[in-house]
Structure formats: C-alpha cells, structure tokens
Amino acid sequence: MLQSVSATALPLAAFPAPSVPVVPRHRSGPQEFHPPRSTLFLQGYARDRQYRLVEGCVALSQLLPDGRRQVMDILGPGRMIGVWTSDTSRCTAETLAYALIEPVDGLSAGENEAALRDMVARAQALAMLLGRKTAMERVATAILDLAAQFVRPTRNRRRGTVCFHLHPTRGDLADWLGLTVETVSRCFTRMKRAGLIDFQQPEIVTLLKPDAIAHIAAGGTVTDTL
Amino acid sequence: MLQSVSATALPLAAFPAPSVPVVPRHRSGPQEFHPPRSTLFLQGYARDRQYRLVEGCVALSQLLPDGRRQVMDILGPGRMIGVWTSDTSRCTAETLAYALIEPVDGLSAGENEAALRDMVARAQALAMLLGRKTAMERVATAILDLAAQFVRPTRNRRRGTVCFHLHPTRGDLADWLGLTVETVSRCFTRMKRAGLIDFQQPEIVTLLKPDAIAHIAAGGTVTDTL
DNA sequence: CGGATTGTTGAGCCCGATCAAGGCTGGTGG
DNA sequence: CCACCAGCCTTGATCGGGCTCAACAATCCG
Numbered sequence: 001m002l003q004s005v006s007a008t009a010l011p012l013a014a015f016p017a018p019s020v021p022v023v024p025r026h027r028s029g030p031q032e033f034h035p036p037r038s039t040l041f042l043q044g045y046a047r048d049r050q051y052r053l054v055e056g057c058v059a060l061s062q063l064l065p066d067g068r069r070q071v072m073d074i075l076g077p078g079r080m081i082g083v084w085t086s087d088t089s090r091c092t093a094e095t096l097a098y099a100l101i102e103p104v105d106g107l108s109a110g111e112n113e114a115a116l117r118d119m120v121a122r123a124q125a126l127a128m129l130l131g132r133k134t135a136m137e138r139v140a141t142a143i144l145d146l147a148a149q150f151v152r153p154t155r156n157r158r159r160g161t162v163c164f165h166l167h168p169t170r171g172d173l174a175d176w177l178g179l180t181v182e183t184v185s186r187c188f189t190r191m192k193r194a195g196l197i198d199f200q201q202p203e204i205v206t207l208l209k210p211d212a213i214a215h216i217a218a219g220g221t222v223t224d225t226l
Numbered sequence: 227m228l229q230s231v232s233a234t235a236l237p238l239a240a241f242p243a244p245s246v247p248v249v250p251r252h253r254s255g256p257q258e259f260h261p262p263r264s265t266l267f268l269q270g271y272a273r274d275r276q277y278r279l280v281e282g283c284v285a286l287s288q289l290l291p292d293g294r295r296q297v298m299d300i301l302g303p304g305r306m307i308g309v310w311t312s313d314t315s316r317c318t319a320e321t322l323a324y325a326l327i328e329p330v331d332g333l334s335a336g337e338n339e340a341a342l343r344d345m346v347a348r349a350q351a352l353a354m355l356l357g358r359k360t361a362m363e364r365v366a367t368a369i370l371d372l373a374a375q376f377v378r379p380t381r382n383r384r385r386g387t388v389c390f391h392l393h394p395t396r397g398d399l400a401d402w403l404g405l406t407v408e409t410v411s412r413c414f415t416r417m418k419r420a421g422l423i424d425f426q427q428p429e430i431v432t433l434l435k436p437d438a439i440a441h442i443a444a445g446g447t448v449t450d451t452l
Numbered sequence: 453c454g455g456a457t458t459g460t461t462g463a464g465c466c467c468g469a470t471c472a473a474g475g476c477t478g479g480t481g482g
Numbered sequence: 483c484c485a486c487c488a489g490c491c492t493t494g495a496t497c498g499g500g501c502t503c504a505a506c507a508a509t510c511c512g
Contacts, residue, residue: 013290062350064239066445068358072350091350109335116342123349124288124298124317130356131404132294135468170491178357183468185492201477202491219292361500396459409500411460427509428459453512460507470497475490482485 013218015145016121018079019114029103040081040093040101050082050107056099057150057167060091061175071176073122074168076149080104083115096167130178138177139187140217143197147207162207170202194222239444241371242347244305245340255329266307266319266327276308276333282325283376283393286317287401297402299348300394302375306330309341322393356404359445364403365413366443369423373433388433396428420448 031054034040040058053075061071072091075081081093081101107115129138150164168176170184177184191197196213198206207213216222257280260266266284284301298317301307307319307327333341355364376390394402396410403410417423422439424432433439442448 062354064354064358064445068445070354070357072353109339113335113338113342116339116346120342120345120349123346123353126353127298127349127356128288128290128296130353131296131401132290169489175357180469181491182470182493186468189492219290219294395457406501407459408461408502412500415460455512456510458507458509460505462505463503465500465502467499467501468497469499470495472495473493475492477490478488480485480487482483 014141014214015125016118017148018118018122029105031100031102034095034099034101036095036097036099038095040095050080050104051101052104053077053079053081054100054102056101057096058099058101059094059096059168059172059176061094062091069175070178071168071172072126073119074146074149074172074176076146079149080115083112083119096169096172097165126176135177135179135183136187136190136222137217137219138179139173139184139191140213142173142177143191143205143207144210144213144217147205147210160210162210164205164207166199166203166205190222196222240367240440241351242344243374244344244348255331257326257328260321260325260327262321262323262325264321266321276306276330277327278330279303279305279307280326280328282327283322284325284327285320285322285394285398285402287320288317295401296404297394297398298352299345300372300375300398300402302372305375306341309338309345322395322398323391352402361403361405361409362413362416362448363443363445364405365399365410365417366439368399368403369417369431369433370436370439370443373431373436386436388436390431390433392425392429392431416448422448 032051034056055077058075058079058081059071060073060075061069063069074096129141133141146166146168147162147164150167151162152164170181170188173179174181174184188197188199188202191213192199196207196209196216198208258277260282279301281303284305284307285297286299286301287295287297289295300322355367359367372392372394373388373390376393377388378390396407396414399405399410400407414423414425414428417439418425422433422435422442424434
C-alpha cells in the first residue's frame with residue numbers, strides 16, 4: 001500500500017539523462033540521411049515504425065492554430081524518434097542539422113516502456129522549467145542539456161571546459177524555453193560577459209565554467225557565480 | 227521511410243482525453259481510502275505497483291530544492307496512478323479530496339504503453355500551456371479539463387451548463403498553471419464577471435458558457451466572447 | 453472566541469515581451 | 483568579382499502582463 005513519507009527534494013533542476021542505451025541495436029533497415037530544416041512529419045505513422053537518431057539533431061514541436069510554437073524536445077545522437085507515435089501525441093519532427101537516422105524495430109515491451117518513461121520524465125522536466133524557472137535558469141538548463149547531448153571530443157582544452165555545436169537557432173531555443181529570440185540572445189550575451197561561456201560564431205559554444213552554469217540552472221543568480 | 231508533409235494544425239489547445247478505459251478492470255486487491263491532503267509518495271515503489279483512482283482527486287507534483295512547486299497533473303476518477311513508477315519520473319502524489327484507490331496489476335504491455343502515452347500527451351499539453359499561453363488561456367484550459375474530469379450529474383440545469391467540484395485550491399491551480407494565487411483568483415473573478423462561469427463558494431464552479439470558455443482556451447480574448 | 457488557512461482585491465513594480473534598427477553571414481545572380 | 487537579398491543575431495528603448503507586497507474578508511475548527 002502507498003505510504004506517507006516526507007518529500008525529499010531530488011535533483012530535478014536538469015533534464016534527466018536518457019536511460020535507453022546510446023549504443024545502436026535492433027537495426028532493421030537502411031540508414032536515412034536528411035538535410036537540415038527538413039520536416040520528418042510523424043503524425044499518422046504506424047506504431048511500430050521507430051527510428052534512432054544516429055547523427056545530427058532533431059527538434060520535436062507542436063503548433064497552436066494561431067502559429068505559436070512549443071518545442072517539446074531537442075534530440076541528439078542516440079535518442080529515439082517515434083516512440084510516441086499513434087495518435088495520442090502529435091509532434092512535428094524537424095531536423096536542425098544533417099541527420100542520419102536508422103529504423104529500429106523489435107524493441108521489447110520493456111525497452112519501449114523505458115523509452116516512453118524517458119519521454120515523460122523529460123516532458124515533466126520541461127514543464128518544471130517553463131512553469132517555474134527564470135529566463136537565465138532556462139537558458140542555463142538548456143545549455144547544459146545540449147552540451148551533454150552534443151559534446152564534441154576536444155583536444156588542447158583547458159580542464160573543465162566543454163565545447164559543442166549548438167544546432168538550434170536562438171528562435172528554436174526561444175520556442176523550446178518559452179521565451180523570445182531577444183531574451184535568449186540577451187541571456188547568452190550575459191553569460192558570455194560573465195565569463196561562463198564563450199562563442200565566436202553563435203553556433204559554436206564553449207562552456208568555460210560548467211559548475212557555475214549548473215549553479216545558475218539550479219536557481220543561483222549570475223552575480224552569485226561571478 | 228519518413229516523409230515530408232506540410233504541418234496541419236491539430237486541436238492542441240486542450241488537454242487530451244485519456245485513452246485508458248475509465249471502467250475499472252484488473253482489480254487485484256482491496257480498495258484504499260485516503261483523507262484529503264495526504265501524501266501518497268510514490269518514489270521508490272516497485273514498477274508493478276499501480277493504482278486506479280476510483281473516486282476523489284490526486285495531484286502529481288515536483289518540488290525544486292528552493293521550494294518552487296510544479297504540479298504536473300490533476301487526476302480525477304478513472305485515471306491511473308503509478309504508471310510512471312521506477313526512478314525515471316519522480317512525482318509526489320497528494321490527495322486533494324477524499325480519495326478511493328484500488329490496486330491494478332496485470333496490465334498488458336499494450337495497456338501500459340497506452341497509459342504512458344497518455345502521460346506524455348498530457349505532459350506535452352502542459353508544456354504548451356506553460357510555454358505559450360496567457361494567464362486567461364491557462365485558467366480557461368484548466369477549468370475545461372477539470373470540468374470534464376469532475377462533472378457531477380446535475381438536474382434542473384439549464385442546457386449547456388456544467389457544474390463540478392473544483393478540488394484544487396487556487397494555490398494548487400497556480401502551481402499547475404505556472405502562475406500565482408493572485409493571478410488565478412483574478413482570472414476566476416474576470417470570468418465570473420464576464421458571465422462565463424459562476425461560483426458561490428470558490429470550490430463549486432458552474433460553467434455557464436462552455437463554448438466561450440473553450441474559445442478563450444484556444445486563444446480568443448475575453449472581450450471577444452462577451 | 454481566536455487562530456489558521458484560503459480567497460479576494462488593490463497599488464506598484466519588474467522581468468521579459470514588443471518594437472525598432474542595424475550588423476553579420478551565406479547564397480544567388482549579374 | 484561584387485551587389486543584392488534573406489535569415490539570423492544582437493542591442494537599445496519602451497511597454498505591459500503578471501508578480502510582489504499588503505490589507506482584508508470568509509470559512510473552518512479548536
């Protein structure tokens with residue numbers, strides 16, 4: 001039976017890491033290559049058609065009739081596409097970079113459930129972010145998540161710094177984080193000026209102080225971390 | 227293979243109706259009765275322990291270390307509790323009214339997946355609401371969802387009006403909708419003054435113009451609907 | 453009755469939206 | 483080769499929706 005226990009605060013500040021294996025398995029068809037900004041529209045596909053993103057970046061989003069957009073997730077290599085298929089969840093999937101995907105069939109019921117639970121966990125993390133976090137916290141959380149998904153093996157880097165390719169545009173990030181382009185841009189600028197991140201082109205981002213960024217994502221202020 | 231299709235705007239304004247049957251099945255244990263405001267803390271339970279809410283109301287929420295709360299869902303009769311169990315999703319479940327729950331075991335893999343997909347769909351609907359909707363739209367959406375879940379069979383009612391018991395407090399609603407108590411209260415007052423809803427006690431709400439409320443939830447303004 | 457909890461209402465402020473302008477980059481065609 | 487254009491990004495100025503702070507009413511319960 002259910003019991004009453006006092007709630008313990010868990011690390012819910014960040015997006016949960018996927019529990020599905022990143023190592024490709026269950027391949028059952030030829031890989032497909034899609035150019036950036038192409039729409040992989042998933043609505044109406046049979047339930048058993050699932051893909052794994054091998055390389056690249058895909059955004060899942062929903063559109064309101066009046067054009068307002070909410071990005072539900074940004075997927076990096078190893079993540080599953082199409083688990084949610086069937087008509088219960090209607091997301092548009094769009095590539096944000098050259099994307100290589102491979103069909104994955106024959107997942108066991110357990111693997112399927114695990115993938116679905118990951119989606120629930122990430123959707124709830126997004127809800128927490130959208131409902132209760134400030135703009136800086138949202139951007140910091142997003143940067144950490146994307147850095148984890150898109151780290152590129154770097155060399156000659158100072159200890160503790162991480163460099164990654166930021167595939168989504170400022171506009172995509174805004175639609176993901178419930179903000180506007182301008183606010184996202186301003187947050188990036190602030191973090192850059194604060195010495196937490198660096199970027200010459202807007203797409204190549206280096207985390208200079210990952211811990212400080214995590215601190216902000218968890219609710220600390222920027223000036224705190226300076 | 228995935229194909230490129232133009233996106234059609236679907237009715238994503240409202241919370242999706244659950245696809246799991248509301249009719250009790252798979253009972254496998256004695257029903258349990260819980261008083262209002264008792265915490266059914268689900269973290270750490272074995273995966274196979276699931277419940278169905280027979281009567282009453284339960285809120286699922288997450289807490290940030292600093293105390294900020296995000297309610298992830300409000301469950302009414304027929305909804306499943308514990309589908310998400312395992313350590314991927316950490317929600318606190320709290321009764322908002324006297325709640326009668328019954329253990330449900332032996333769900334088929336398909337039923338389990340359907341329940342999980344419902345959760346994903348509702349979590350994404352919440353993300354859309356939190357990221358892209360105004361306060362009035364959020365409250366209108368919430369009222370419609372709760373009305374659908376908690377309609378009480380009424381008599382002597384004018385056609386088209388719906389009366390229901392609103393179990394969550396203004397504070398619970400605020401934590402669900404990403405607002406403050408004051409804003410929620412003001413939205414209720416505005417809708418009351420606009421003749422869309424009515425309530426004598428804050429907990430017994432009558433929808434006077436459900437269509438107009440749906441119109442607001444979909445993005446229309448209040449003065450539009452007057 | 454007094455205290456606690458919840459709901460309502462008002463006044464003022466602030467964070468992030470909106471509006472506007474300009475810079476940078478990449479692609480296309482002359 | 484450069485001119486032109488279309489996106490994307492940045493930055494500034496201003497606005498406003500919802501938050502904060504505060505006071506008070508209503509209800510419940512001991």
